[in-house]
Each structure stands twice: as C-alpha cells, then as structure tokens.
Amino acid sequence: MSAKPVRFRDELKDFFAFLRRPTVSRRHVIRRTGSAVQVDWFAAAPFKRLLCWALCLWAINMALFGPLAASVAGATGAQHRLDITNLPWLQALIWAPIVEELVFRYGLRRPLQFVWLGPIVITCLFSGPVWYSIALVALLVLLLMQPAWSNVPLRASATTATGWRLWLQRLSGKQPMPMRFARWYVRYFAWVMYLATIAFACLHLYNFNFGNGPWLLLPLLVLPQLVTGLVLAWLRVRRGIAASIALHAIFNSGPLLLVWIIVSTLPEHML
Template sequence: MVQQCSEQMSGDNLGIALPTMSTTPSFDWRQEWRELKEFLKKPRRGRIASAPFSQTWRRFLLVFGIDIAIVLFVTLPLDSILDEWAGLESKLEINGKIALYGIVFAPIIEELVFRAGLRKAGYSLFIGPIFVACFAGSMLVVGALATILMSIAVIDKIRMRWVPEGNGRRFARGRAFIRHYPYVFWLYAIGFGLVHLGNFYSSNGRDYLLVFAISAQLSAGFLFAYLRLRQGLLSSILLHSLENGLFFALEMMSG
C-alpha cells in the first residue's frame, strides 16, 4: 500500500493521464478524432499505454492526414492570398543539401528542442526556452535568457535543499506544473511555428502579414506534439520528416 501511494506521487505519475485511450485491439477512427480534439483543448502529459503496431500506424496516418488537409485547404489558399497582398517570398533556396537537412537533420534537432522534454518540468521551464531562443539568432538574447533561467534554477535548487523530504511543498510544485501544463504545451507549439517566420519575407514591406504564412508550421506544432505524447518522440520525428519531404517535393515540382 505504501509502495503504491509512493508510485502515485512520484514524478511523472502525479495524477495525470492522457484522454481515454482505446484498450481494444481494434482502432476506432472516430474515437481517435475525438481524443485528439479533447487533447488539444486541454493537453495532458502522461505515460503512454503500450499499443500494438496496428493501432500506432493508424494513429500516425490519421494525424498525417489532418496535417496534409490543413496544408491543402488552409495553407495553400493563404499563400496564394499572401502572394498578392504581401509579395510572399521564401528565403530557402531549394537544393539537394537543403532538402537533406530538412528531411533528415531538421526534424531530429527541432523535435529534440521543442518536444523531447515536454514531460519534464525542469526542461520545459528552464532548459527548453534557452534552446528555443537559439533559433532567434541573437546570442545576446540567448545569453541573457540563459543567465536568468539558470539563476532561478540554481536558487530554487538551493532553497529546496532546506525543505524536508516529506514536506508538501515538494509535491506542490509538481502539481502546479501539471495544473498549468496546457500553457506549456501551447507555448511550445506556437513557438515552433513562430521560429519559422524567418523562412519568409515580404517583397512589398508588409511583414506584418507574414504570420499567416506559418499556418502549416503552427498546426504542425500541435499535431507533432500530440503524436509525441501519445506514441513517443520517434513518431513525431518520422511525421516531421515526412511532412518536410512532401514540402520539398512540392517545391521542386512547382519550381
């Protein structure tokens, strides 16, 4: 009984679970769609119940299908409008090296930065923001942010050394992180989209419209994170790579 209570109060098991998951071998597409909508409304970090490959590949296919639908019915129409209104241009010069980086290396790096530590409070609050700031390209910003966050982390670590092991304050911090976890999830998803603003520019100076050019990246930030928390980091890396590969293929065909 004591061991059971201890397990329930430990790190990743603090009273959280993902939305109700199917435990039967069959895969219910409608149920999965409902779970996805519920999760995006109120994200939860939780350990993933093991599922057979027959379920995981169908979930992967569903998320990929939603991702492609958003690109076809939202991103491409918006890009056409932005071409007219903002003179939308891409800074990326598509070639073999860029495609290789985008399909192989970028998914690994970006998934490690934006989604690998989504379950860890220490990473999400102190380490992740520093790595995300690196995408801004300003070492001054990175240095300042790193100094502030690391100072807070060190002070908190020292302060907690004086808190007795059984003190409820230790668990209170974990419960606070879980309670506010949706904001952590949403901020990382939105941040993933925003760092891609640097891929575009407006040829007529209407840079304020460029935020509409990253609709695909914004939606991908949410969908990749959902798949990462449901099936693990490898699934989100594969989906990320597949989406980038499709993007480069379309760019090469149209260019």
C-alpha cells in the first residue's frame, strides 16, 4: 500500500506543533528511505510545496511585517543597504541560502559535526563570497554529502572503531552521537532551535544603516527573517538541509524580483 501523500495543511499543522514543542524527529512529513545523510540531501521536496511555503511567507510579510518594518524604519531612520541598481542575484539566490543554512540550520540535526563545521562556515559567512570562501564552501558541501554516496551503512564499523577513531567518525557524521549526549540534546533542542533562529534574524540587521532613532525598535526590522527562520528550521529537521536551502533561495528571489520589476519600469531619472 502506498503512503498517503502529505497535504500542505498537514504540514502547516505539524509546523505549529513543532513551534509548541520542537523535536529533532522527521515524523509526520516524510518516510525515511536510505541513510540519514541521504535523507538530508536527497529526500524529495516537491517544488510546488516549497513554493506554497514561500507564497505564505511573502503574503505574511506584505500584509503584516512589511508595513511594520517600514514604520520602524521611518521611526529609527534605518535605511536598507540594498543597491537597487546592482541587485545581488547570485549572493541572494546561491551564496546566502547555502552558507546561512549551514551556519544556522545544519547543526540542528548534526550538533557534533557543527563542532568543526561551525567555525569554518561562520568565517566564510563574514568573509563574503570571495573566491577562497566559495571554494571552501563548495568543498565542505561535497564533504558533507560524501557519506550519501557510499553503500556502506553508517554503523558498519561501530564494532571495530574505538576511542579517538570512534569520535572522529562521530564528528564526521558516520556514527551517531553518544546516547548520553543525545538525550541531553533532545532535552534542550528547543533552546538550540530558537536561539539559532534569533541569531539568524539578528544577522540581517547588518542589511541596514541606522539613524538616531530608538534602538529597542530595531528587532522589529527583522521579524520577516525571524518567521522565515522558524519555517526553515522546521523544514531542515523534517525534510533535510537541501530542502531548507531550496526554500531559502526561493524566498529570497521574491523581493529581488519585485525590486527588479519596479526598477525596470521606472524612468532613469527616478532611480
């Protein structure tokens, strides 16, 4: 008997349940096939479903958070750094989705890997898309995906690996984390997820130049990124890191496309 397809409203219900009680489980959304790494990078994430999520986020931002952010920007004198005459298409659609998801979401299901991955990708994030950062991120992605191409089960060498070799395999993602640490992580996962999402939103304050207005209002400027970050965290846990990267790119494309259309229709003397 084939599995019953998961409807969008089922995902919405599961998302709000996730917000109430965040868990690292993939239940309710996909049936796991293959290794954990294969699910992470190659699990099915239909484009139509990702587009539905993007449309919801765009609608919420245009109806609620957009006007609120505009009011806050006016009150604080904040101005967006975006150069409308030179839109950063590649940075917004490729670089930011990959690097930001690796920094803020990849470790949600791979906390031990993030011990060594985190400092590297955080450095790349603040270095920007220069050639050596791009090359390093590309190498990291290939390295993280490598276990998915192997036919050897991830736990195949668990009985022979001991000591430092076992810990190296755990850090590389080829072995599960120790049970004691896993129980602790599951217990405090909600804190990890929410703090990572808040950090993701706060990072986007860098997109603004600030005036002399009240600083307490500044977090309201990044409410769209906060809500989007919650959806991306849920998607990363349930469907995998590739799905969150894809939705991140789709979401970023909306505002850029809107700005490009407006700029293209305006006379040059108004730019």
